[in-house]
Amino acid sequence: MTILCYHAVQPDWESPMAMEPQAFAEHAEWLVRRTTVVPLQSAVRTVGRDGRLPRGTTALTFDDGFAGLHAHLTPVLSRLGIPATVFLVAETLTDAGRAVDWVDTPPPYPLATLTLDQVRDMQAAGVHFESHSYSHLDLTQLSFQECVDDLTRSRELLESLLGHPVRLLAYPRGRHDASVRAAAERAGYSHAFTLPETREAPGPFAIPRVGIHRGNGVAHLRVKTARPYLGVRTSRGYRAAQHAVWTVRGARR
Numbered sequence: 001m002t003i004l005c006y007h008a009v010q011p012d013w014e015s016p017m018a019m020e021p022q023a024f025a026e027h028a029e030w031l032v033r034r035t036t037v038v039p040l041q042s043a044v045r046t047v048g049r050d051g052r053l054p055r056g057t058t059a060l061t062f063d064d065g066f067a068g069l070h071a072h073l074t075p076v077l078s079r080l081g082i083p084a085t086v087f088l089v090a091e092t093l094t095d096a097g098r099a100v101d102w103v104d105t106p107p108p109y110p111l112a113t114l115t116l117d118q119v120r121d122m123q124a125a126g127v128h129f130e131s132h133s134y135s136h137l138d139l140t141q142l143s144f145q146e147c148v149d150d151l152t153r154s155r156e157l158l159e160s161l162l163g164h165p166v167r168l169l170a171y172p173r174g175r176h177d178a179s180v181r182a183a184a185e186r187a188g189y190s191h192a193f194t195l196p197e198t199r200e201a202p203g204p205f206a207i208p209r210v211g212i213h214r215g216n217g218v219a220h221l222r223v224k225t226a227r228p229y230l231g232v233r234t235s236r237g238y239r240a241a242q243h244a245v246w247t248v249r250g251a252r253r
């Protein structure tokens, strides 16, 4: 199984993090034709102790909950009838809000995140939501207790707003270590997702995803969905293809 990690889908933000809507629609159409797209929350129930998921399926995930998803993601998912999971920064849904200050390549205007009304609208259309922490901090820089507190706060707020258990976590920027993984488990999560760029051991609290960036066409997608887990031996031919395609980097957030 390949878990794809996107961020924004919006036309007016030139960043590795933001897919053009038309390019995303082409990805989704290709995925429907060539793979079985499954809901992440049910796929993880089959995860092994080694963090591996069944072969031949794909799940779509979106980090950060940018507002453009409401207009540019939901209609595509509805038209094609495919599931997706959006990982929300819980603090963005509080009355005080949370400005988006964690992006390395911001546009010249403030980035908006989904409002609660938009989240509910998307839920009604079948989009699933889980946790991307409370404040999008680098969890590896927090103490164990600070990390447990941030992740618990996110889970509890999101559960009250979404009306379902929140058990899945995408680490901000994919960053984690043994203390962060233990904190995620202590905070009540069942599985957590990373964005590995180097070899790292998979497990239920380190399930790898593959980042998809602006400029990645269907050819990139073909290679990335064929990509086995990092840390798993790959064929020489595959490695050559990966080397040719992995030219767009740096959107690890």
Ligand SMILES: [Zn+2]
Binding pocket: 063, 064, 132, 136, 172, 173, 253
């Ligand atoms: Zn993020």
